[in-house]
Amino acid sequence: MFLTKLAIKNLVRHRNRSIFTSIIIAMAILIYIFFDSLIGGMSELSYETIIDYESAHLQIVDKNYWEAKDELALDNLFTIDERVLEGVKNLTGILAGSRELNFSALLSNGIDNLPVMGKGIIPEEYLKVFALEKQFVEGDIFQPGDYKAVLGKRLAELLDLGVGDYITLLVKDNNNTFNTIDVEIAGLLHTSNPNVNQNIVYLPLDLAQQALSVGEQVSKILIRIENKDQASRLAEELGLNLIKANSNLAVYSWEELEAFSFLGAAVLEKQVILAIILVIAAIAIINTVILAALERLEEIGMMKAMGLQNREIVYTFVLESTGIGIIGGIIGIVLGIITIWFLSVYGMDFEALYGVDMASFGLPILGKIYAAWNPAAFIEVFVFGVLVSLLASILPAYWAADKDPVESIYHR
């Protein structure tokens, strides 16, 4: 108890040095919290942008199609019969489903061409699964049977197109013969998903099926569910239901998409930051303990003369350092809360700040990133900082405690 009191008195003894060390630790903690919430914010955003505009929560696809889904080939499509629909409808937790026919095409304005991804959709179904309805900056969606298309405003700008203009899509149909689709632009979209903005052209499903000679077949059924955390479970259950109808079909959840793999990289990044905190905090603490010990050599010598054991002297130093770690941790957390609050309300515009397009890093993000709250990270990094402070002080404290008391007292 007395040693604890002594440690606390020592902590406030060199107030400036203690505070300085605390602030170093606080800054390291703040950096971690900042990155953690930003990575959290990016993940949130990219989950949303991919789920809301591209992948939905679940996809019903032919197994062979899934293997090579990026090729957008026209084999391994499937027809929807009653039994498939039954399998989907009989599951609680599912909100809506939508058919989609994917194909590759060359978009032309008559002068220039751009490769695009075509999507044949039924608007009524599609808008229940995807959040496109409010993203129209001009015009509107088409109706089944229309010779009309919807595309991203960016894509339109690249080809100098606007609502009411005509475009031609060059496609290769199921018989490997070239075919063209001539349609009028019905509406232009702008979303937070760069793929939707500059790569995709939406067409009525019947029109696409006809042009590609695939009959009634589609590539996928996309499904929106109530709770995205239930995706894996529902995928499994739905898969079992569908096997009876068509044994080639399988159900995949959004988590299985490669687009989310960058989050693994983010976790690695966090560990790197933790390692940096470790080094910074450890150096600060070791430095502080050594300075304090050198200053207090005589006292330490006296304490040994009074019969204190080495470990008791170590205890006072370790406690002092832990105190510094706790103060640093608290300052770091408080600054972290302020920063995160600010960034969660106002967001951070990477494009405006650095002129970088996150999409070019493979992050499907446009516009501002808003910090995400992650209280677990606060607790983790606090405990981590305090623990590092504690552990880093042990060795230099032993060094100090092991000094010869005669030499310390007599300055020999």
Add this chain to the structure above:
Amino acid sequence: MALLELKGVRKIYRQGQIEVPALRGVDLQVDEGEFTTVFGPSGSGKTTMLNMIGCLDKPSSGTIIFNGKELNELSKKDLAMIRRFNIGFIFQSYNLIPVLTAYENVEFAIRLINKYDNKEIRERVLKILAAVGLEGMENRRPHELSGGQKQRVAIARALVKEPKLVLADEPTANLDSKTSEEVLKVMVKMNKELGTTFIFSTHDPLVMDYARRMLEIRDGLIAEDRRREEINVSD
């Protein structure tokens, strides 16, 4: 039986290639309750002898028996425990802990022996501080005390746990003669009242007057060992 016995104690310091003999065969017996001065010029080996008696250092050869135990055979930990319970130190430079008040500096020593409850600790600390003449200064930090007052705190700290032996290495060297006298009187008084054995070193002839036994040390050897009649110290 003697409280302390030194037999053929030698200490050789090595400085690179050179060997410095600090003690060259000291034989000595000290009984309980004695008040002994170790007198000798600077470099004669006083500090070396006191540190070895105080379990802070080990002899190069020879044996020291303290309180029935042979110190050579003990581990660092055991030696620390002997210092904690049985030996009080007073140094020339006071060595108080600057962040602690006078009261706390003394309290520290008595807390270490884990023998008394809080109330008793408080009584004992206040009593010993009053006995060394520091009543009313309990809450001062060392930097708020004069040299003589600091040394009184150090004396109180050494005595509060009622050790068998108090070792004082030139306790008055940093004090003027008037203050030195006062501090010595306090030590004599405590020796009388508590029966604590004192060994203190000095190179100041004036200070010797207070001792009943005087060891003169020269070049690492005891040159003279004189005892005197009881001296009366007036307050």
